[in-house]
Amino acid sequence: MDQEPQSARRTKTPAEIILETPGIPDELKKKLLPIISALTSGGRIMASLIARGPLLGITGSAGKENIQGEEVQTLDRIGQDTFCQLLGETQKVRELLSEEEPLPTLFPQADPDGLLIAMDPLDGSSNISVNASIGSIFAIFSPPPSSDRGEIFGGDKRKLIAGAYILYSASTSFVIAVDQKTYLFTMDPSFGGEFLGTGEPLHFPSGGKIYSTNESYFPLWEKGIQDYITWVKSGRKPVMTSRYIGALVGDLHRNLLKGGIYLYPAEGAPGKNHGKLRLLYEAYPMALICQFAGGIATDGDRSILSIKPGSDLHARVPLIAGPMDLVSEFHTKTGHPL
Template identity: 35%
Template sequence: MTNLSQWLATETNDDKLASAIESMAAAGVEIATVLRQAPIAGQTGLAGATNVQGEAQKALDLISNDIVLKHLRENPAISILVSEELDEAVEMSSQGEVIVATDPLDGSSNLDVNVTVGTIFSILPAAGGLLQKGTAQLAAGYVAYGPATSLVLRIKGATSVFTLASDGQWLLTVAAALVPEASGEFAINTARERFWDAATKNYVKESVAGEAGAAGKRYNMRWVGSMVADIHRILMRGGIFLYPLDSETASKGGRLRLLYEANPMAWLVEGAGGRSSTGQQGILAVEPTGIHQRVPVILGSAEEVARMEDWYRRS
């Protein structure tokens, strides 16, 4: 089977970019090992600190962040690191040619119940500075720590999936993931219904109406509460992920962060034939204004994203 190094050799002739991807992949291998042993090592639970977004940090948030920092500091190709867990960007190498933006451990609220969590990352050219549109990404990916540990990557072509083998190698298991154009699943936190805007309420109402509704088919709802887990399911079998702007998050611009959550996931989903949107424009077209900027996020099967956007036009 093709391993990660062999795949990189065919996907890019940019050695700096390839090395940045390999550094994040190596960090993922180490984080996977830590997560497997965390309950035994007593590393679960809160760390007693909050991040720049005011969110309570888990011990494993900080451990994962430290692992990423270690691997990137060892790589002279990395110019700057932006992390969800750090207030400010961290300068790495003055000679570095790429910027890495990352959520080192997405979905950490699920750690205590052994649900899939992940590491999300985006790689940008250092020459463009910190605040670049998603279209400027050189590559993006995530590691999903589940029953199998998966590395999902896209440079410029297709979105590919690797699986961590017992010898520590990443082996290519899906050369080109394909998000089905249509689907009968949607993922949203329905406990937030009281905050939803009209477009979201109408989309969900139409979906749960099933065959008798305007959508004309039956839907199932899925919600893990870990973005990596929800997006991985959609990447493999279709559906739509919804974290739209609502009355509670409007003052912040949304819930999820643009640089290291929305942009890399949009890059991956679009590379697999899906679509991304804020409800008003494509995610990758959003002009960043800050390294921790938040945006609404709608990702998934093209027909479902288009239906959601239509509700925004009508609302």
């Protein structure tokens, strides 16, 4: 019974893919490689802790609120500390913005030309205590010229160069979008926890029939979105089916592999009239992942990647994300053609 299935054979690591990509300049590779190593090491640590969560007593609340006014879970804190420490140690990250901290963490010892990272260290907090899918999300930016330090995450002078997430589920996945391609890796615990993948870029399949949204907010949505949801359930041919995990990483991952549209419009949970998902560390990285997989992410009107962050580093945006065919259909139906 110790026979390994053929498909479990070693293929490529994220570092091998980065090294082999001619479109990534060598100077950038020198920064990206240690950063990706920090993310995958953090993923291994988090996956191991999550797997033993109830035994370690870490699946509950930390007893305080974060900057968003949301209850902080113990694993939110552990994710914050783990990724912050590992990314700081690379000396290739100048500043780290996190959902869990009001202001970016500065790393004064880092390479002055180091990169900027925005992260949600633990996405889908409400799933922790029920052993459902959760994740970590990262946006990696090149900084503006050093004279512009004050506006390091805002304005339009920094550039999004990679987006990544880790999904903690029955297996642990690492997905990264860089240099126009999106790749999937799976952690192999029998291979030192290495993340391995085929090296083939991911593409959204076309013709998907999944829509993912928290439909309990239906009465709060604008009429165009209500009409679209009614249509996908009863007017569209073929009709679509609903799947919603309640963690962006899990919902987007399924839709990326199966073909599906994710919708978190404005007017979500009460008080979330700008949507719920944060631009810099949720919508941006997922938009890049979608775009490099042949899809698109919008706020219902314009591309997420065309939105310039303002002074609020934790600003929220509506998010509509998925393959081109489904997002384009949504835009046509709601009167905002792409």
